[in-house]
Amino acid sequence: MAASIIQLMGFMLSALGLFLISAATAMDMWSLQDRSFTVVTNIYTYSGLWNSCVGTAYGTTQCRPYFTILGLPALLQAVRALMIVGIILGAIGCLIAIFSMKCLKMGSMDDNIKATMTLTSGIMNLLAGICGIAGVSAFANLVVQSFRFTTYADGGFSMGGGGMGGGGIGGLTGSLTPRYTFGPALFVGWIGSAILFIGGIMMCLACRGMAQEGNYDGMAYKAASHHTIYKTDPRSRPAHLDSYKAQSQEGRMSNQRFDYV
Template identity: 85%
Template sequence: MAASMIQLIGFMLSMLGQFLISAATAIDMWSLQDRSFTVVTNVYTYSGLWNTCVGTSYGTTQCRPYFTILGLPALLQAVRALMIVGIVLGAIGCLIGIFSMKCLKMGNMEDNIKATMTLTSGIMFLLAGVCGIAGVSAFANLIVQSFRFTTFADGGFSSFGGAGIGGLSGNLTPRYTFGPALFVGWIGGAILVVGGVMMCLACRGMTPDRNTAYDGMAYKAASHHTIYKSDTRPRPAINDSYKAQSMEGRQSNQRFDYV
């Protein structure tokens, strides 16, 4: 009963994590423009794995997809690949996990087969969670590096030739910070890892114990020996005789009794 509950909880958590990393892959807010030093905050830009968008405070949004693959950074393509691989592995794990549920009867499937399928599903969920966390972390590292090395575009001097007040009159290059999709991806990957671990633990409880003695009936051969007795009943004698002829055609006195 405990193994069945752990398997069910692990499967439900894995399904939730699979939904979260799929949603994070589709969301465009992976990097969001930092508006700390901007005067006009009504317009901001954000981007994801597939589109770059411009939004306003009035709720209007216009997005432009990446029309080329060759012009994109290699790290962005690697993040795309990691997220897609994580989604595919999670989908395969969900499919295997459905058929391995102990509470469902699938024909004459034995418990050891279901235990093996549960272990396979848990490993799939673990790999999917690791891929999701790795992809989101790689993109977050790219944002951190870009944020640190972003400086003033014109050195802090105004267009009139004089220095601005506090050196803040120059135009800032747009800096980007973490978007909501990163946190969704991190949470989904962590839930997938937890669900995969629980599925692997449930596999041990579903495996039958091989050391259990077999409570069967022992077969004991018969101890007496079979004795064969000769038949003492009298046989009827046939008195009819047959006189055989010799090769020369003469009769002989030899008799043959047929019993």
């Protein structure tokens, strides 16, 4: 009973984690523009694995997909591959988990086969969670490195005088390079991958419990058959036994004749 509950909880967590990493992969807010030092905050940019978007404070958004993969960074392409592989592994693991549920009866499938299928599903969910965590962490590292090494294009603020041509006292000279920070999709991907990883561990634990419940210590009992078959002895017998048998048969025949008389 405990193995069935653990298996069901592992399946539910795996399905939830698969949904979350799929949603994170489709989201566009993987990196969000940091508006801490920007003067105009009504317009901001953000980007994901597939699109680069511009949003406004009024709720309008315009996105432009990446039309080519040749000009994209290699790390971004690796993140794409990791997330897609994680989704595929998680989907196959959840599909196998459905057929390995102990509460479902499918033909003559015994508990040992279901335990093996549950272990396979748990391993695939574990790998899917690892792929998701690795992909999201790699993109987060890319955002951190970009944020650290992004500086002002022209030395920052000009404090000297010089009229309007020089920017004036306290004027801002040069342009600021936009910096990007973590988007909501990263947190969704982390949480979904962690849930998927935990679901895979629970499936593996359920497999161990199902295997122990399927093994019984004892001797098999086979009922005796009611029909007894006698076999003739093919070995040759001594001559004195055959003569004794003939004499006994003649004696019985003589007795029978005597009885009838």
